[in-house]
Amino acid sequence: MSESSFSENEKVLAFHQGMIYEAKVQKATFTAEKPVKDPLRTPVTAASLEESQGPPQWWYLLHYQGWNDRWDEWVDASRLLKYNDENKQLQAKMAEDHKAAKAAKAKAAASASISKKKTNQTTTTTIKDSSSPQPFVKKKKSDDSVSSPLPSLPSPQISLIPSSSQLPSSSTTNSSASASSSTYVELILPLALKRKLVDDWEQITQERSLVPLPRTPCVAEIIRSFQQSRGDPSPLPFDPVLASIVAYFDKALGSILLYRFERQQYAWVLKQYPHTPMSHIYGAEHLLRFTMKLPSLIPGHEMLDETRARIEMTISDLLRYLNRHLSTLFDQDYEPAPPVYLRSTLIN
Numbered sequence: 001m002s003e004s005s006f007s008e009n010e011k012v013l014a015f016h017q018g019m020i021y022e023a024k025v026q027k028a029t030f031t032a033e034k035p036v037k038d039p040l041r042t043p044v045t046a047a048s049l050e051e052s053q054g055p056p057q058w059w060y061l062l063h064y065q066g067w068n069d070r071w072d073e074w075v076d077a078s079r080l081l082k083y084n085d086e087n088k089q090l091q092a093k094m095a096e097d098h099k100a101a102k103a104a105k106a107k108a109a110a111s112a113s114i115s116k117k118k119t120n121q122t123t124t125t126t127i128k129d130s131s132s133p134q135p136f137v138k139k140k141k142s143d144d145s146v147s148s149p150l151p152s153l154p155s156p157q158i159s160l161i162p163s164s165s166q167l168p169s170s171s172t173t174n175s176s177a178s179a180s181s182s183t184y185v186e187l188i189l190p191l192a193l194k195r196k197l198v199d200d201w202e203q204i205t206q207e208r209s210l211v212p213l214p215r216t217p218c219v220a221e222i223i224r225s226f227q228q229s230r231g232d233p234s235p236l237p238f239d240p241v242l243a244s245i246v247a248y249f250d251k252a253l254g255s256i257l258l259y260r261f262e263r264q265q266y267a268w269v270l271k272q273y274p275h276t277p278m279s280h281i282y283g284a285e286h287l288l289r290f291t292m293k294l295p296s297l298i299p300g301h302e303m304l305d306e307t308r309a310r311i312e313m314t315i316s317d318l319l320r321y322l323n324r325h326l327s328t329l330f331d332q333d334y335e336p337a338p339p340v341y342l343r344s345t346l347i348n
Helices: 046-051 085-122 191-206 219-229 240-256 260-272 284-297 305-324 339-347
Strands: 011-016 019-031 057-064 073-076 080-082
Touching: 011 057, 011 085, 019 085, 080 085, 085 191, 085 240, 085 284, 191 260, 191 284, 191 305, 219 240, 219 284, 219 305, 240 284, 240 305, 260 339, 284 305
Parallel strands: none
Antiparallel strands: 011 019, 011 080, 019 057, 057 073
16 A cells, blocks of 8 residues: 555645635545545445546545535545645635636626627617607627637537636526536646646746747647547548637637736737647647636537546546646746846846
8 A cells, every 4th residue: 555645634726627725624534435524425426437447545624715515525645735825825826826716707798798788788779759760770790700709610519618608797697407507627737747737837937948839749740640549530620629729729829828927928829820720839738728718718518428527537538648747748948037038028
């Protein structure tokens, strides 16, 4: 039996739905099957069955600080971090990124609401006086030059990210039996990938280094190789979920996947490769960041159980693929930023 990385009553930091929270280890046990806190109320899912089929490992019963006991859960070591200054910095950074993404989403929703009101006003004919001629109101033309904030999918079979017309508004109250509101795609990150995220953060924010671009393999090549590893030799975008991942990565990179220190590099990339998708420039480092953002991007939307299960399975398989090929996909060293770049970041 291997030695436990964490002990009972130890204060830890724990990943939960894309964020890091303070928690306390209440119990620890070494078993192949994930313990169940309340067998009568815990549903059997594909994820729970998969977790119970692995080799024996340490499981920890967590209580999240300041949370109700009903949120207590059993997790493995891949969900935990030691409670130290370094990991607290990572927690603060993830909280800051989540807050910024949430504010941007709220701003976009408010802007869309205002735009919708203006459209309704310009397309509604008003008759003030029956004796006066009816005013002519020219309908507002749609602007084809403005792209949708969410990518359109190549296939209608399954949608990873809902289109703008599918996003629920605050006035939406109806729900169907086959769809559940406030659904979350919860991911379990292998320990090696968790360490890679921390290393990535340190290299960019502390060491002032950059990922050399363009990356080989790029995100599109990684996704294509992953698809082929699953027995599907077809090129993208034949798998709708994977095609959606690539499309949304291209949309999201400049908005939520870059550290502030990388933004000048991103501006240079746009100038040098103006017509090249970002999925053909960036690689595994930013793809891993993107998978960690997905839980905070998807929740709150109504999603069919079958769709959510397929998304969870695909992204979990992708994480396992990244973990298996860690040495080949994350093999390039970060490059120290040259003096001219450091000066430009200070100016901007």
